[in-house]
Amino acid sequence: MSTHHDNLPATAEPAEDRFTNPGFPPHTPRRSDVDERAARRASVQVVTLFTISALASIAFLVAYYAIDPELKGSIIGIGEVNLFHVVLGLTMGLSLLGIGLGAVHWAKTLMPDEESVEERHTMASAQEDRDAVGRQLSHGWRSTHLNRRSALLGSAGGALGLFALPLVVPVLAGLGPRPRGELYTTNWEAGKRLMIDPSGAPIRAADVTQGSVFHVMPDGFVGAAAHELDPQDMMTSKAKDQVILVKLDPAKIKSQKQRDWGYDGIVAYSKVCTHVGCPVALYEQQTHHLLCPCHQSTFDMTDDCKVIFGPAKRPLPQLPITVDDEGYIVAVDGFREPIGPSFWERKRPGILMEDEG
Template identity: 80%
Template sequence: MSTHDNTPAVVDQTTHDRFPNPGMPPHRPRRADVDERASRRAALQVVIFFTLSALGSIAFLVAYYVIDPELKGTIIGIGEINLFHAALGVTMAMSLLGIGLGAVHWAKTLMPDEEVAEDRHPPAASDEDKAAVAQQLSHGWRSSQLNRRTAILGSAGGALGLFALPLIVPVAAGLGPRPRGELYRTHWQDGLRLMIDPSGAPIRAADVTQGSVFHVMPEGWVGHQAFEEHGAEEAMISKSKDQVILVRLDPSIIKSQKQRDWGVDGIVAYSKVCTHVGCPVALYEQNTHHLLCPCHQSTFDMTDDCKVIFGPAKRPLPQLPITVDDEGYLVAADDFREPVGPSFFERERPGLLMGDDA
């Protein structure tokens, strides 16, 4: 029968003292450390790599603007490819590779490579330590040979500076032209009938009973008609900014004179695009006369020009001026007098408030 001794082993704490600290391995000078010609050659190679990167960045920009994005080509072993994308990929790789090779070669051949061990010291540095750090930084600057190899510093700065352009230019160009009046105008205009969405039926003022709600779009921009006449893109743009909610209120509870003047016998029309982040404000509470945005619960008081009474929205919903035509149908009296939807830069810029292109 075997037995096991479970008694924990006792470690002799003096064992660690039996092995002397080996210290740092001896430094082996590189060829560039002892041979000035080798040092100059290494510096030239670093400059070449950084210059290669700069040329790659410039080639990227040239390819971006010169090559047709739809140009196709065939490469043996790969097949048909888009030459525009291939050119952008090759030039971007050239730009990255040049920076990487230049930095690595610089570090391996010219930068200091001695191992240094630093003992722990109190967090508060003495004046002597500060002076020593400054001396070490000065020594590092000199030993990196940047004070002598200004071509490396210039080529590295040029490569890194130009490398930012392929990242910035496509993003900036892809944003499209600067928005102008299209942020201030919708498709509503004087005389356009209010059409029920999505049926496309016009609305007589006499048919709008108190408390009733209609979701309307401008004439010619409703349902399939908008897609067929204007195309899918324009139809979707119209849907995103032209949508309006129409409600008939008791004129006696309307607090704003402007609200009465822009309505018809208590019938008022407001943009459905929430002024917070643009969700459709489509929930109407008949008892409180509140409009509720379902996304973030912004609440607007329809009796007080759709001012915000709760939630993150900061601006009232814009009112659409309406009137009645000769046949008794509700029509727009004008476009909105302010931009619909969330706020944006330059929203209050004079001269653009009414949608000018100036």
């Protein structure tokens, strides 16, 4: 069964015959295109916006270092806020806003405002076409007013350049303070007892049996005594004072320095991995290897904790120990080198031992 519609044409007309190309609307010049004074005003406005952006970027940096990060304040309708964050947000927002408004205003008032159609052409252009492109680029450069108004380019470059600082400086500063004395010293010192972590009990050398392993902290920084510390001091101590104590067969110890700094086969080493600072806490009794669980750096405890596998580049620092008059294990001194990962100033004269590279 078929249906016939008499009102439909027998053949459809081609699309190009049914629609007419409307072309471009008539070009209406802007005031800045026909009035030099209007162009100058637009140029000044763009420069002003870029200058505001640059000043806001500078204000961000000043506020970052001048305002106390813990400073609080009250804003109507919002309540108590952290003024440090508010000022940083406002200055960075104003810096970005100045760049955005300046770029938009520049494009709408001074950039070329003509539409054109460029037909497709072969990849190998004729010399005449290349010359035409050169003339067009030259005309574009002049039409942006950059050749006559150097302040536009200078202010735009300054605004964009300074805006990068609020993005880069907090990242670099947020990496932490520059290494100072705290990386060279710990809370270990002569006569400080080695206390079991977390109980805080002292360790008698006579009670340490072959293959025993203890995770220890300095006296006063573990157990009940640690609760009296400032929380920040306690966390700092936990990060850099942690030590692993192991009793080895003295006959298996290869390093003379390791024997001298130990006591009857009992040796103590920093638990802070020399790769990125993870706690090295996995001891394998049969092989006498210490393993870092983060990146599998492996240290040989019978050979002064030298690296035998993994990304770590330095042995774990040894803590020299002895026993006091009551038989408890104590430190002879602090670490003779900085613990943990390497840093630029690590080889400061007078810090490392003579045989340290």
